[in-house]
Amino acid sequence: MPSTDYVDYDLFLDEKFSAVAFANSLVQATNTPTDKDVDLDAPSKRLDYDIEEVDRVINRICGDNYEQLLSSVSNISLAEQCLEPLKKNLDHINYSYSKLEKDVVNPFDRSQDMYGAIKKLHMTTNLLRSLTWYLSIARQLALLINNHNSSDWLSVAAHNVVELRNQVKMNPGLKSLYMIRAHEKVLDDNEATIKRQCQSTFKTFNLLQDFNKLRAACVALYLLEKPSLAATVGNYLKSQVNASANQISKTLGAPLPAFESACADAGDRAQSLQTLTKALDTTADDENDESILEFIRSNLDTPNLVSTYWRDIASTLDTKVRDWAIRNPPLARMMVQNVPTMKEAVKNAVASSGIEDGPELKVMVGSFNSLLR
Structure with missing residues (x-):
């Protein structure tokens, strides 16, 4: 076995190598607990041997690779010469950074x-x-x-x-x-x-x-609550339609003044819807350009509340008048002579809401045609 194999290089190269622990192991290897004196000669000789052996290895490696070592030394010297001109610039940069750190960075942190x-x-x-x-x-x-x-x-x-x-x-x-x-x-x-x-x-x-x-x-x-407003207006419209249709239908067979009074009341309800339409024809605030009336028309799917009012009354009355005529043939025949006057009262009621001609007037007048059949 070559002499160099006696040196434990791995131990010396280990990052966790401890000189104290190594010295302690050498002393313990050459002494026993029963010895009266501690013998340090043997550990010292072992350590001297390792040092001499490592020194010989270094000399041998340097001798075998002198050209490479000289080249490396030359490169290092050349690198130092190249770095020398940059040293002043680096010093200036370091000074500038120190000043920047002092004048800007540190105050910023504070x-x-x-x-x-x-x-x-x-x-x-x-x-x-x-x-x-x-x-x-x-x-x-x-x-x-x-x-x-x-x-x-x-x-x-x-x-x-x-x-x-x-x-x-x-x-x-x-x-x-x-x-x-x-x-x-x-x-x-x-x-x-x-x-x-x-x-x-x-x-x-x-x-x-x-x-x-x-x-x-x-x-x-x-x-x-926009949906609540739409529902409220819709319910109000429906209640007005039902009130007018029921009141007019109840006067069938009664004296003409009662029918004319019912038609006049229907006209008043139409006027109340006109007033409601005017009240709705406004904006809620300056930031919203949408008219409340436009919102109601869109949600109720109706272009005009008054027009819808008369159309719905006519539709309801058409059924009620027909049913009444079927149930009361004698009274229906007696009322034939009053139909022109009744239609005139209906025209006046519709006209009072601002509709003097149009489909609303025609369907309202036509709802009593079943009395003539």
Whole structure:
């Protein structure tokens, strides 16, 4: 075995090599626990041998590869010469960076804490500003709910409700405040109150009622719940049709004044629908160009409320008059002579709603033709 094999190179090259642990192992290998004195000569000789052996190996490798070593030394020297001109530039760059770090980077790092504090203050200020605006609108809404003297209070209150909802939507941080969360229930109750008042306005509406109050109810319901407004107008139209058709049909066989009075009442209901149409012909706010009337026409699939009113009455009366004539042949024959007068009363009723000629008038007059058969 060559002498170099006695040297444990792997041990020396190991990254975890410990000189203390290696020395301790050499001492333990040449001494026993029963020895009175510690013998360091043997470990020292072993270590000297390893050092000499490694030195011989290095000399041999250098001697065998001197050309490669000289070339490497020459390359290193050449590289140092090439780097020398760059040293001043590198020193200048390092100085510039140090100055930049001192004048910009370090102050920037220190300013981050201040920036964070200012950002939090800004968020707090915005939150307080939004809260102030919210409370101002909420106070105005509460006054309107408790004391609604003006005719347009419904539309103003509805705008307030929408504005409060938008405030919370645009500033989600408001929900972190207990005051806002507690007011949500109050806001829901206020909205329900406004809707009930709007429904009541429609149910009790007549020609003597304040027009502005009706318009305000239309705007309010449109802002708060569009489908509800469409359903309310549709139900109102249907109730007017049923009321007129039932009243007129009940006067069949009665004296002519009763029939004429029923037709006049039907004309009044048509005029109330005209007024409702005018009330709907407005916009809910400046940002929305859509007319409320356009929305109603689209949802109810009707171009004109008054026209639909007369057409539906005619359709209902046609069936009712025919059934009545079948059930009461003698009375039907007696009424033949009154048909011209009855048709005249119908024409006057339709004309009172602004329709002097047209398909509405024809179908209304034609609904009594079954009496002539």
